[in-house]
Amino acid sequence: MRRSLVFVPLLLILTHSFAQHTDESSNLKRLSMYQDSLVTLGNIMINNENELERQNANTMFVKTLVSALKTPNSFLFQFDSVKSASILNSPDNRFRIISWHVMNEDGSYRFYGAIQLNTGGPLKLFPLVDYSPLLQHPEDSVTDNRKWYGAQYYKIIRVTGDKSYYVLLGWKGYTVNSTKKVIEVLSFKNDKPQFGMQVFGTSRHDRIIFQYTRQASMLLKYVPEDDLIVFDHLSPPDEKSKKDPETYGPDLSYDGYKLINGRWKYVDNLDMRNVPDGHDSDITDPKKQAIQDRSSIQNNN
Template identity: 30%
Template sequence: MKIIARHLLIFLMTVASVGTASAQRNIYEVELELRDHAEVLLGTADLRQKVQDNKAFSSLLFETLKRPDSYDFPFDSLKSVSILRAEDDAFRIFTWQISHRADTNQRSYYGNISHYYFGMVQRKIEIGKDSFRTVVIPLIELNEIPSGVENLVLDNQSWLGGLYYQPKFHEGIPKMKFKYFDPTDRKSNGKLKKKKLHYYLLFGWNGMDNRSNIKFLDVMTFDPKDEERVIFGANVFYFDVLPKFRALFKYSEYAPFSLNYSYVQAGSKRKLMIVYDHLATPKMQEKKLEEITELGPDGSYDALGYNKRSGVIEWFSNVELAEEFNSKLNRQRIEEQRELFEKQRQAEIDRLKAAGIQLQPPQESEEDDGQ
């Protein structure tokens, strides 16, 4: 029932036509209200309550993100919302979900679980040397994932819903340079060409149901003729002779699956590639891929590598991970995250104090009081 997402679009269109009440409010206070609504989306089983809070959350977020002073505001307290920033600081993207189990029998192995995804792109438009304005673009999920979605160009009103996550070894959403064949260009003569657009590589997860999940890679860019249109997909993924517009991997709910950057051994050298678990069925049944729900890792790895010369992403099978080097980098990353967490913690305390919120020290219980 993706109708929920369509209703949200109509709601946001009406919000855009009214005054932005949040513009006069302290942004710290707005964040606290957003946090309260976001917590309901995860904390209640009542779908109607989730929908109501999601409307309130979405409209308030939509209004707030139009404020230029919100662009560098971290919104750290929105723990259930994925907030990613482009490496070149051109935009931020917010994604979140509502999940609902229609089967009230919690012990049901195959209950009917639905996931509804929502998103907004906060775009930064330069209007001078030291000034900018923000454009907020809602992402409207498709009613269902269509067959052959790997070969479709989508946009913000026909969005492959999901939660985007930050890839390893990057400070933000990776910015890429691609060359690809444009079938609408009769002058291309079948040759790859580079368009003067900025492309970004997105890593996403979609929960589908309680049998299967998908992870995917998608390409995002902005329509040069419409600043409020986001385009998803570019035929740059070469698994075979014919390229795909995005890469999708369907796997079992009960199996782990990794899709992320990692270093692989390329002879005596190491190369950073997008590595993923090779998927197989337990008994290798002869079934169509769309009928398989038990796909899981078989212990080997495949990879996708960016070919800088040709400007496309190419498939490599059965790659060897640079395990020791990856482990060393992961340890460094964990230590850096610890230090970052402490800095963010102190920054959060300072922000709350600036908003006039006094933190109370934890009270010791009687048992801890020398007993």
């Protein structure tokens, strides 16, 4: 009798373990299938010459991504094969942010994204709605996920202290003539995302926005060894162009923001010889990738 009593719980444990393993295997297979679909749709979003086809692919991409993220334990799946979107985990693994762009016919861009919280349970997802055209003063605006200053992010920096927040570095294709890059600030209020915060020295800006000619590329990177965000100093080609940011470009000098007591102090004229790995070789500017993929698009460096 005692042997039977011991055997029954053991059988239940083994059965539960097998069922759990089967569920995990099934979820992994499902996520892999979703990933294959996202890869195909992403290629159409970037490569197709027809704007309507790109937009239709994007619509399906959004629906497929949401379905994939509803799969149990989806937060643990990296979607490594999906190159059309940037997928970044926060340093503390609290969330991940997914962002991507679709090029419009006129050479401008619209951005899409979502923030997935690491709940360990049911999906908690915040869609990011690109509100850029309606933000009259984007540098001085605190917004939520429904009024997002769209960008495709490539770096997350966690800042802890009295005010804990995250800094996002992002690329923002803008018009046929100019490009933007962004230093964004993300925080959470009542577990909901909030964008923008006045943490940049004595400036009242909630985010930092750079605009420059589309013919140039701009360095914007984080140097963790020095708690420093480094960027190209942008200048006009001549005095007459001072009021035209579309003409600005790097002038071979560098400025930055140094993290001191939870705030970013502006530092000019940085000596790049003292900054490790001055240019990021591992960051692929999505604009440049789009140029490579869509070879018929001209003047898109």
